[in-house]
Amino acid sequence: MTPLLRFRSVSVRFGDVSAVDDVSLELSEGELLGLVGESGCGKTTLALATMGLLPSSATVEGAIDFRGQDLLALSEDERRRLRGDRISMVFQDPAAALDPAFSIGDQVAETIRAHRPVGRREAKARALSLLREVGIADAERRYRDAPHRLSGGMQQRVVIATALANEPSLLIADEPTTALDATIQAQILDLIRDLRRRHGTTVLLIAHDLGVVARLCRRAAVLYAGQLVETAPVERIFEAPAHPYTRALLAALPDRSRPRGALAAAAGQVPDLAAPPPGCRFAPRCPLVRDECVRRPLRTAVSSGHDVACWAAAPAASTAAGEIVAATNGGR
Amino acid sequence: MSETLVAAERVSKRFRVGGGVSRRELHALDTVDLDVRRNEILAIVGESGSGKTTLGRSLLGLASPTSGRVLFRGRDVARFGRDERRRFRRALQPVFQNPYSSLDPRWRVERIVREGLDAFSLGTPAERRARVTEVLEAVGLTERHARSRPHELSGGQRQRVAIAAALAPRPELIVADEPVSALDVLVQAQILNLIASLHRDFGLTLVLITHDLDVVAHLADRVAVMYLGRIVESGSAADVLERPAHPYTRALVASSVHTHRTPGAERARLGGEIPSAVDPPRGCHLHLRCPLAMDVCRGVVPALEPRPDGRLVACHAVSAGETGPHTDPTKEEPHADR
Amino acid sequence: MTETALELPRRRSLPRLRGRVGREAGVGLGLLAVLGLLAVLAPVLAPHSPEAIDQHRVLGGLTWAHPFGSDALGRDVLSRVLFAFRASLSISLGAVAIALAVGIPIGVAAGYFGRALDAVLMRPIDLLLAFPALLLALSLIAITGPGQLVTMFAIAAIYLPILARVVRSSTLAVASEAYVEGARARGASHLRTIVQHVVPNAIGPALVQASVLCGFALQIEAALAFIGLGAQPPTPSLGLMLFDGYQVLEQAPWADVFPGLAIAITVVAFNLVGDGLRARLDPRGITR
Numbered sequence: 038m039t040p041l042l043r044f045r046s047v048s049v050r051f052g053d054v055s056a057v058d059d060v061s062l063e064l065s066e067g068e069l070l071g072l073v074g075e076s077g078c079g080k081t082t083l084a085l086a087t088m089g090l091l092p093s094s095a096t097v098e099g100a101i102d103f104r105g106q107d108l109l110a111l112s113e114d115e116r117r118r119l120r121g122d123r124i125s126m127v128f129q130d131p132a133a134a135l136d137p138a139f140s141i142g143d144q145v146a147e148t149i150r151a152h153r154p155v156g157r158r159e160a161k162a163r164a165l166s167l168l169r170e171v172g173i174a175d176a177e178r179r180y181r182d183a184p185h186r187l188s189g190g191m192q193q194r195v196v197i198a199t200a201l202a203n204e205p206s207l208l209i210a211d212e213p214t215t216a217l218d219a220t221i222q223a224q225i226l227d228l229i230r231d232l233r234r235r236h237g238t239t240v241l242l243i244a245h246d247l248g249v250v251a252r253l254c255r256r257a258a259v260l261y262a263g264q265l266v267e268t269a270p271v272e273r274i275f276e277a278p279a280h281p282y283t284r285a286l287l288a289a290l291p292d293r294s295r296p297r298g299a300l301a302a303a304a305g306q307v308p309d310l311a312a313p314p315p316g317c318r319f320a321p322r323c324p325l326v327r328d329e330c331v332r333r334p335l336r337t338a339v340s341s342g343h344d345v346a347c348w349a350a351a352p353a354a355s356t357a358a359g360e361i362v363a364a365t366n367g368g369r
Numbered sequence: 370m371s372e373t374l375v376a377a378e379r380v381s382k383r384f385r386v387g388g389g390v391s392r393r394e395l396h397a398l399d400t401v402d403l404d405v406r407r408n409e410i411l412a413i414v415g416e417s418g419s420g421k422t423t424l425g426r427s428l429l430g431l432a433s434p435t436s437g438r439v440l441f442r443g444r445d446v447a448r449f450g451r452d453e454r455r456r457f458r459r460a461l462q463p464v465f466q467n468p469y470s471s472l473d474p475r476w477r478v479e480r481i482v483r484e485g486l487d488a489f490s491l492g493t494p495a496e497r498r499a500r501v502t503e504v505l506e507a508v509g510l511t512e513r514h515a516r517s518r519p520h521e522l523s524g525g526q527r528q529r530v531a532i533a534a535a536l537a538p539r540p541e542l543i544v545a546d547e548p549v550s551a552l553d554v555l556v557q558a559q560i561l562n563l564i565a566s567l568h569r570d571f572g573l574t575l576v577l578i579t580h581d582l583d584v585v586a587h588l589a590d591r592v593a594v595m596y597l598g599r600i601v602e603s604g605s606a607a608d609v610l611e612r613p614a615h616p617y618t619r620a621l622v623a624s625s626v627h628t629h630r631t632p633g634a635e636r637a638r639l640g641g642e643i644p645s646a647v648d649p650p651r652g653c654h655l656h657l658r659c660p661l662a663m664d665v666c667r668g669v670v671p672a673l674e675p676r677p678d679g680r681l682v683a684c685h686a687v688s689a690g691e692t693g694p695h696t697d698p699t700k701e702e703p704h705a706d707r
Numbered sequence: 708m709t710e711t712a713l714e715l716p717r718r719r720s721l722p723r724l725r726g727r728v729g730r731e732a733g734v735g736l737g738l739l740a741v742l743g744l745l746a747v748l749a750p751v752l753a754p755h756s757p758e759a760i761d762q763h764r765v766l767g768g769l770t771w772a773h774p775f776g777s778d779a780l781g782r783d784v785l786s787r788v789l790f791a792f793r794a795s796l797s798i799s800l801g802a803v804a805i806a807l808a809v810g811i812p813i814g815v816a817a818g819y820f821g822r823a824l825d826a827v828l829m830r831p832i833d834l835l836l837a838f839p840a841l842l843l844a845l846s847l848i849a850i851t852g853p854g855q856l857v858t859m860f861a862i863a864a865i866y867l868p869i870l871a872r873v874v875r876s877s878t879l880a881v882a883s884e885a886y887v888e889g890a891r892a893r894g895a896s897h898l899r900t901i902v903q904h905v906v907p908n909a910i911g912p913a914l915v916q917a918s919v920l921c922g923f924a925l926q927i928e929a930a931l932a933f934i935g936l937g938a939q940p941p942t943p944s945l946g947l948m949l950f951d952g953y954q955v956l957e958q959a960p961w962a963d964v965f966p967g968l969a970i971a972i973t974v975v976a977f978n979l980v981g982d983g984l985r986a987r988l989d990p991r992g993i994t995r
Contacts, residue, residue, distance in 0.1 A: 219582075290554065291584045292587055293586035295587060302555060302559040
């Protein structure tokens, strides 16, 4: 079956900064995939590339197939038609996503009318039911409220309502709960899960917090400095992480069981994306680094549904690569 | 029992909101009692509006209480003369949350770290420079970093600078407000390790203000949980986080997105939103959202009551033993402090 | 020590002004430098005395001896422009300097201390601001009589409230930054904090505004002189030259064109510098 969304060797550059480097990833219909990584890893860039919202200074290579059709090859007009209709996005800061001059109800209704030939009254009715569905209590009365009268959590619910207004096939949620309090975070994540179940929407969740991804997603893809390093079902990520970076992420999480001052903190820092190291970008900090790491590791399967891009994690492929590197460096 | 270094005694802090003649007030803190013991790591936890930052600032003497008092070594800070005030200021140093706005963008690191020494006139200029080098080394920075300006450093490095600046005047207590929230996971770990080792090596007392329960579980000895300006539960970090008693603490722990879950997490959820601190609900602030709410909760503010296991909990239901389907963990034997 | 080598600081130099803005600001600065030099060296550079009347050269056109022509009294326009420019520029810069000298402390105090002091300081400022600029200037002149000095104070009075407000607003932003509280926690007195942290970080927008206001100040000085309420002859002023030249516009347009050009070029130069300053100051310290 054709995957709903497919990144094929996608690379994104901003001038001389390589934000995304040759990422290939698939999402099946109805899936809940979490894209995890620290700041600057390229996860938001990928999301913006999918939505067609990258600034004009960005150059994109590769293909992003949505239902088999390459989004990057479409005209701006065609992409605009998809936005808010077939593909929607929810951002981190709900207050910034809502226009302070209009009521929340009107904003949901406007999203509907922008894409469907629906009368004002019908759009309003649909908006009302959406607001109820996302858990806005007393929706009739709050329909006319301006966004600033709502708390952060409520605002994010409204944003989710506008995102789902036209029953999109794909919902991209970029750190939707990072700006919210802990108790509200849980509510919003559960809301997303319920809505997905009810509408069958495919969800791409972007997060820097592995815990958030664990709570909501079945599968996770880990990014580091613009490269995809590991993809696996969420339980496998926690139980048997294959890539050294994923392991470092997990080992760095503060925990009651770990003695004070002894969190395994990977040395060094994220590389400068304007001058990234060749091959695997984690190599300079990796405890398992070897010679062949100057060449980009191939994606190999560790187990069913579990891929990793690491020479150390896939010994057989590594030896072959090692020989090639040794051969090309013959005159060292 | 350790000596109490600084304490808040029935501290309330209210801010006038709305310009001009508006009478509305923001109740940031409401009769808070808290003591910080020498050498401990005390965490103050809460969501937005909980007042944790205001409490931190009150302890530092940066925000004078509307009522109540802050005590330093048992003496009222408000009554301090100039010299005592200076000693107090020097003994308590802050580390702020945002590594991007906590350092003057125009100053070089060396001067930033030296500021406390200059302002308090500690030592000769040569001694101050030596001290700067000493603390920079302690936080893992070098001469090159000392000559840089903040915008040339990464978030983690900037936070190290902030820590070094706090350490320079040889304080006894450091109040760190969300010291790692703005940092990535791997960098977070580096800074947390640093904080832990500095606590150990310099014999510091630490007040850690945070919303991240995992950090609390990892680092803190004791924790105080705040909701809308009041402390609702306090006790040893292990007890409070692993067997939370107060309904709010239970909800907080249940929402913690870490994979460890306490049993019965689903039932501990709170509905609704956090009310505004401008017009807080009467009685117990949580009563509108609480699964255990009783009539008395609507009218009477619950006081922090000592429980059999040594914790303090402010909840009518827990005090009355009416905890419904939840077991009351405070009835067990007290656990040894870490 | 808890870890191994930390990355060395990345030498991210302050964003150099790129492209168009950089060139504009450069042009502006260059222009200002030249103009400034001209103003300072006017007595040296002027080929003739600005007062020298020459009946043979009345309304004379552009010649080698008189590159800008001669006016209705045969005086050399170039020399007159140089001296008048010098006078007008001094008054304008003086006015803005006064406005800054008074406005900055008021704005900083109001923004930093807030509450009562803010109200007390800003009400008179708001009052001044509420007056239409021209009315304000004329009221002052009505009290003291016309002249160049009173022009300077009038212009200062017009711009003082604007600069005070700008400073107050940026002070409000800076005063709430964590490093200001940090300074206080590390023992810095209010004065020390203000001088070392608040003013350096808050003064940028005011300087940008001030540079543009210099150009406006020049225009107001000229306007007041033109209507006879500013500099009185024989004090030189570009405005007076504009008035004189206006009388003989048809016969000797150069008598008006050159003083007018002097004003225009100076205003453009100040605007360019203002733009450049704004671009330079904005990205500072707001990286990320």
